[in-house]
Each structure stands twice: as structure tokens, then as C-alpha cells.
Amino acid sequence: MKATRAVGLERLEQFLPHAGIDYTQGRNDVPGVVSGLSPYIRHRLITEEEVVTAVLGRHSAQAAGKFIQEVCWRTYWKGWLEMRPSVWFRYLEELRSLRDRMEREPDFKERVRRAEQGEAGLECLDDWARELRETGSLHNHVRMWFASIWVHTLRLPWQLGADFFMRHLLDGDPASNTLSWRWVCGLQTKGKVYVATAENIERYTNGRYAPHGLLARDAQPVTEEFLIPQPLQLAPPDQHASGERTLLLITDEDLSPESWGIPRCDVAGVVLLDTAEPSDGVESLPMGWNRKAIDGTVKRLESEFRHPIPRLQGGGESIPARLQAILREQGANSLSMMTPPVGATLSLIEPILEELSRASVSVRKLRRSWDDAFWPHATHGFFKLKERIPPVLKELF
Ligand SMILES: Cc1cc2nc3c(=O)[nH]c(=O)nc-3n(C[C@H](O)[C@H](O)[C@H](O)COP(=O)(O)OP(=O)(O)OC[C@H]3O[C@@H](n4cnc5c(N)ncnc54)[C@H](O)[C@@H]3O)c2cc1C
Structure with missing residues (x-):
């Protein structure tokens, strides 16, 4: 399975005929009818919005309802954690x-x-x-x-x-x-x-496994002393100001800057914050996948933007200084990024952003319209967000 956007899109195309009734009926079977798109969506080599748009081009919202709902489970979990990072x-x-x-x-x-x-x-x-x-x-x-x-x-x-x-x-x-x-x-x-x-x-599993008498039957809920915190208010995202020359900063959390809504003529350059290097030198399967996804993205963007893409490694102290140098070299007035959601990449990037802010660098923290529309509905259980799927999709498409 190749970690490129092109392969993600091919996989989506192959899955499309099955996103309706086949998925509804077969998704719980193992192996069953599922898309296998999650590693692509995870790093936004392809986006939830793209996937749902393609599915709705092929099926009615009702026929593809189950599939769209499952995509929205991801959106729900992302929004839920974004409002409760302490968890x-x-x-x-x-x-x-x-x-x-x-x-x-x-x-x-x-x-x-x-x-x-x-x-x-x-x-x-x-x-x-x-x-x-x-x-x-x-x-x-x-x-x-x-x-x-x-x-x-x-x-x-x-x-x-x-x-x-x-x-x-x-x-x-x-x-x-x-x-x-x-x-x-x-x-x-x-x-x-x-x-x-x-x-x-x-x-x-169609009889493949039948662990009768071997599993706990009366499981008690796990308890914790910690109370789930009240949801925080999401900070409003920045908007790109049309005509502003900006440098795009990409991370493994969003590898499709083509759909960030920034016109090509405003892009002064692209720079990558590379998080794919294992700290102990041992590369696991996911790290290898992550690295290939990043390499493929750099290759794709270098050919699209016709510009070499500098790679900044890890959380080294020199990164803010290097970013400022690249901003100057490329004649950019600001740095634009899709703010990484809660997780390791955000933790890595936050001190860099703080230092850039101390140096008065304009940083535009963007958010995809999909997240912006759905996340505020992740305050309670999934069903509150689920009810909003039809009106939000209507607003987005
Ligand atoms: C214990 C546990 C751990 C999980 N860990 C992860 C994880 O680390 N990363 C991850 O992406 N998913 C996780 N899931 C959710 C789900 O299992 C996977 O998203 C799904 O199996 C991916 O396969 P697919 O792409 O074929 O999904 P499909 O069924 O084809 O669904 C399409 C897309 O919708 C999203 N999706 C589908 N089901 C779920 C779900 N239940 N929750 C959240 N998103 C969903 C995924 O992005 C998926 O690619 C976890 C589920 C459980 C129960």
C-alpha cells in the first residue's frame, strides 16, 4: 500500500461503488466491506470532505448514510479531544x-x-x-x-x-x-x-473464531478519579488575507496544502516540519508509512510548486530561526499552517510558534472548513453531532 495521495484517491475511486448498501450491510463482517482509507485520511493525504463529496457524487445521502456517519465518528473524536486536550x-x-x-x-x-x-x-x-x-x-x-x-x-x-x-x-x-x-x-x-x-x-468472523467460555461476560465499567472536563471554547481560526505572500508550513497532520484555500499566486513557498524520524533510530511500520507519506508529499509539491521544499527536522532549537530565514529568502509576509490537532505534532510545534510570535512573525493558524463546521458540535455525545450531519453537509457543499 503506497503512502501517496494518488494511491489514496485511487483506493477511494475503487471503493466508491461499495459506499452505499454494500458498506451498510457488510461493514461489520471481518474482513467485510470497508474502504481501508484511514491511513490516508489520518494524515490528510485525502480529506474527509473529499471522501464524502466523492461518495455523494455516487450515492444518495440516505444510501451512503452509514458510511458518512462513520467518517463523522472520526470528526467527532477529533473535535471532542480538541475541546478537552487534558484527556x-x-x-x-x-x-x-x-x-x-x-x-x-x-x-x-x-x-x-x-x-x-x-x-x-x-x-x-x-x-x-x-x-x-x-x-x-x-x-x-x-x-x-x-x-x-x-x-x-x-x-x-x-x-x-x-x-x-x-x-x-x-x-x-x-x-x-x-x-x-x-x-x-x-x-x-x-x-x-x-x-x-x-x-x-x-x-x-464467519465461524473462524468462537471463544466460548473464554471471555469475561459481566465486565464492569473501568473507573477513574479524573472528571471529564467541560469542553473548552475553540479558538476561531485565522483567515488567509487575499494578496498576502505567505509561506505554507506543512506537517504530517495535513499533507494536502493544495486544498487549504490559499490561491497559488499568494504562495511564496512551502516548508515541511518533518516529524518522521525515529528518536531511537528504530523505524516501526507506522513511522515508515509516515516517512513515505511525507516524502511523497514533498515530491508531489515540488513538482506542483516548481520549488525545492526545505525540510526542518524535529524540534531543534534552530527551527524558528531557520523559518525566519526562509520567510525572508522567499519574500513572504506570513507563515500559514493548518493548526495540528491535539497530539505529538502540536506539542512539537507549539514552542516553535511561541518563539515566532515573540519575534513578531505573523502566523496564520488555519482550520479546514470541515472541522470548523463540525467540531463545535462535539460538545456532548456523538448523537448531537450526528443530527447536524445533513445541515452541515448542505452548508459545506
Ligand atoms: C479500539 C479502537 C481503536 C481505534 N483506533 C483508531 C485510530 O488510531 N485511527 C483511526 O483512524 N481509527 C481508529 N479506530 C476507528 C476505526 O476502527 C478505523 O477508523 C477503521 O477501522 C479504519 O478502517 P477503514 O478505513 O477501512 O474504515 P471505513 O469503515 O471504511 O470508514 C471510513 C473512514 O471513516 C473513519 N472511521 C470509520 N470508523 C470509525 C470509527 N469507529 N471511529 C473513528 N473513525 C472511523 C476512518 O477515517 C475511516 O477511514 C479505532 C477503533 C477502535 C474500536
Whole structure:
């Protein structure tokens, strides 16, 4: 699977005939009828808006309703976390302390190791752990079963399962992953736990697995002392001022600057903040995918903009100074970027932006109209956002 926008668009094209009734009826089967688009959407090699536009060009909103709803689950999770960033930082903190616990408690560490290596002794879970490690992907239903068994049957902390997914999924996403794990535990919808059953697994794997008598049946919701914070107000995005010469700063969070709404004549240049280098020199499957997605984007944009694209590596101290030098060289009056959502890239870029602001560099923090239209509806449960899908789509298209 090539990590380029062109291949993402090809995959979308091939999936389009199936985005209606086939998807509605077949999406829960494993392997089933699904698009496989998530690694492309994750880095916005292709965007939610593009995907939904293409689907609506082929099917009625009613026929493609289920598919559009699933795309909007991603939008919902992104908006939900954007308004509650502390849930992400809390997860990272808990993860650190669980890693310390693993060092202190060898038996605990061994239980986690076995679950990750596919040696837990439960055939389905072991196969899925290996599949995840080998392919960087798992079907949605399998992710739900896996998380449920990890938490409720193996009784391992959800944060370590979420981390295992993040280290191996090509589409690993701070919002979709963390919040889906929390949802399985009953932490997102208080008291509502997702419990995988042998009957359900047997039915949707067409009899491939039937772990009767092996799974926890009466799972209790996981509890936490931390209260879910009230949603923060989203900061309004900046707008591009027509005629302003601007330098586009791209990151792995949005690799399609062509659709940022900035006219080509206003683009003074493009620069990449490269986050794809592994800090310990070991490249995992997702890192490799990420690197290829970035390389492919640079190649595509260099040929489109007919300009070499400088790559700024990691979070080094010299980045703000280098950005200012590039701004001067390219004769740009501002820097424009799609603000990364909550996650590692945002944490990396925030100190850079602070330094640029101290140096009085104009930074335009943009947001895609898709996010801008949907995110404010992610204040409560998914159903509040779901009700807004038809009017928002009408407004957008
Ligand atoms: C425990 C758990 C962890 C998950 N971790 C991630 C993750 O790290 N990254 C991620 O992108 N998705 C995650 N998901 C959601 C979902 O499993 C994947 O998006 C989906 O399996 C991707 O396959 P697809 O592209 O074939 O999806 P399709 O069914 O073809 O759906 C189309 C697109 O809609 C979005 N989507 C579909 N279902 C969901 C969903 N339930 N939640 C959020 N978005 C959805 C994805 O962008 C997907 O590409 C997780 C789900 C669970 C239960």
C-alpha cells in the first residue's frame, strides 16, 4: 500500500461503488466491506470532505448514510479531544506511570509482553496481535473485540492497549484511538461498556473464531478519579488575507496544502516540519508509512510548486530561526499552517510558534472548513453531532 495521495484517491475511486448498501450491510463482517482509507485520511493525504463529496457524487445521502456517519465518528473524536486536550495529556501521564510499574513488577510486564506478542493463550487475540504487528492494521470490529478482551478478560490497563495500537497502527490517531479505547472501557459514555462476546465474534468472523467460555461476560465499567472536563471554547481560526505572500508550513497532520484555500499566486513557498524520524533510530511500520507519506508529499509539491521544499527536522532549537530565514529568502509576509490537532505534532510545534510570535512573525493558524463546521458540535455525545450531519453537509457543499 503506497503512502501517496494518488494511491489514496485511487483506493477511494475503487471503493466508491461499495459506499452505499454494500458498506451498510457488510461493514461489520471481518474482513467485510470497508474502504481501508484511514491511513490516508489520518494524515490528510485525502480529506474527509473529499471522501464524502466523492461518495455523494455516487450515492444518495440516505444510501451512503452509514458510511458518512462513520467518517463523522472520526470528526467527532477529533473535535471532542480538541475541546478537552487534558484527556490526552492525562493519558500520556498515566502511560508513563504504567511503564514505570512494568519496570517494578516483572510479572505484570510479562503479561503485557505476552498480550502484545500474540502469546496470551487466546487464539483470536493472539492472531489479531500478530496481524496488527505485521500489517499495521485491524478491522474496526476486531479493534473493538481486541480492546474489550484486553481490558475486561485479560484485565490489563486500557492505556497500555491504546499505546500498543498507537505503536503499530498505520492510522494511529491520538483522538480516534485514545477515545475509542476509553469508549470500550465505559469511560466516554459513563457506565456504558463494550463487551465482546463469543457469539458476536463467531458470527462476524464467519465461524473462524468462537471463544466460548473464554471471555469475561459481566465486565464492569473501568473507573477513574479524573472528571471529564467541560469542553473548552475553540479558538476561531485565522483567515488567509487575499494578496498576502505567505509561506505554507506543512506537517504530517495535513499533507494536502493544495486544498487549504490559499490561491497559488499568494504562495511564496512551502516548508515541511518533518516529524518522521525515529528518536531511537528504530523505524516501526507506522513511522515508515509516515516517512513515505511525507516524502511523497514533498515530491508531489515540488513538482506542483516548481520549488525545492526545505525540510526542518524535529524540534531543534534552530527551527524558528531557520523559518525566519526562509520567510525572508522567499519574500513572504506570513507563515500559514493548518493548526495540528491535539497530539505529538502540536506539542512539537507549539514552542516553535511561541518563539515566532515573540519575534513578531505573523502566523496564520488555519482550520479546514470541515472541522470548523463540525467540531463545535462535539460538545456532548456523538448523537448531537450526528443530527447536524445533513445541515452541515448542505452548508459545506
Ligand atoms: C479500539 C479502537 C481503536 C481505534 N483506533 C483508531 C485510530 O488510531 N485511527 C483511526 O483512524 N481509527 C481508529 N479506530 C476507528 C476505526 O476502527 C478505523 O477508523 C477503521 O477501522 C479504519 O478502517 P477503514 O478505513 O477501512 O474504515 P471505513 O469503515 O471504511 O470508514 C471510513 C473512514 O471513516 C473513519 N472511521 C470509520 N470508523 C470509525 C470509527 N469507529 N471511529 C473513528 N473513525 C472511523 C476512518 O477515517 C475511516 O477511514 C479505532 C477503533 C477502535 C474500536
